[in-house]
Amino acid sequence: MSCPITRERVVELYYLEHRAKLLDIAAFLDRLDRARPGDETASEEDFRIRSLREALKILSENEPGRARRVLELFSDPSMEPLESAAGLKGAFGTYPGGDS
Amino acid sequence: MKYIDPHIHMVSRTIDDYQRMAQAGCVALTEPAFWAGFDRRSSEGFYDYFRQLTVVEPGRAAGYGIQHYCWLCINPKEAEDLSLAREVISLIPLFLERPNVLGIGEIGLNKNSKNELTILEEQIALASEYNELILVHTPHLEDKLKGTKLIMDAIKRNGNIDPGRVLIDHVEEHTVEIVLDQGFWAGMTLYPDTKCTPQRAVDILEMYGNERLWMNSAGDWGPSDPLSVPKACNEMARRGHTQAEIEKVSFKNPKTFLSQCSKFKVDG
Secondary structure, three states, X not given: OOOOOOHHHHHHHHHHHHHHHHHHHHHHHHHHHHOXXXXXXXXXXXXXXXXXXXXXXXXXXXXXXXXXXXXXXXXXXXXXXXXXXXXXOOOOOOOOOXXX | OOEEEXXXXXXXXOHHHHHHHHHHOEEEEEEEOOOOOOOOOOHHHHHHHHHHHXXXXXXXXXXXXXXXXXXXXXXXXXXXXXXXXXXXXXXXXXXXXXXXXXXXXXXXXXXXXXXXXXXXXXXXXXXXXXXXXXXXXXXXXXXHHHHHXXXXXXXXXXXXXXXXXXXXXXXXXXXXXXXXHOOOEEEEEEXXXXXXXXXXXXXXXXXXXXXXXXXXXXXXXXXXXXXXXXXXXXXXXXOOOOHHHHHHHHHHHHHHXXXXXXXXXXXX
């Protein structure tokens, strides 16, 4: 299966929707800048935001497979099972680094 | 247009959702056993849940002309307690002969822990022993890629499981190819915030083809949409895909996989 419609039609159908999503990300980063730090001693940016900034670079690449590469960027690269999941249920959305 | 929702948690939905799904063309659904949003304290809680899946929900669905099937297991989020998990596994054979039980599922991993993996392997062995189909849950977000690989390795280690009788669910762009390449079926779950949107699911179909792939809503107690399968069908139509292509993904493919269990019957 390939996409049956033309590039022009893809733009017509989806441009405004994705323009809005891009503005949401821009506004989110602005909101983050305006917000008061919760921990005044924290020197490093939250790992999720660092990862989001890395993902934004992938969007500017000219190679196909951007969605896949963004998901791989967010993924735990290790293959060893975690020692215990006691007390753990959810996920962060991106790999925090260190021991998974 | 008739369709099958092959993964939806109707115990979390109101009767209105059955009505809306029927109006949208749903003729059959399958409901895997899953986490209730809290850890159950004893195996008796699971016994009652299995009764709900095999007795109560088929009755609710029948009220709207929808055939209800289910899968039984202990889900990976409650697999960290090995003794409780093993008690629950011992209950499953008591229900396997029920007319709407299609197999073992949704088994898999959540945080990719050693205990989760142990219980996954024991449930794969159970499916092998009883020659049951398997429906696999893959982990969320950053844990998905690693978990999908660990799960496929565990299935292969068993040695007696035909990958064509296993559906690995919740695939996304970074996992769909490795799942299909190893001969498994793959499921795309349509969620508003996590997993796939209907648009991305159709993108995946366009990139990887429509063989051994299905779409499901996995509607549950979290942000989810029980009508997301017909919405994805509309997305396919919007892009100019044919009715035959839409029917293949939303009806024929799930029918083909599920019909490997002789209990699954659906017209068309």
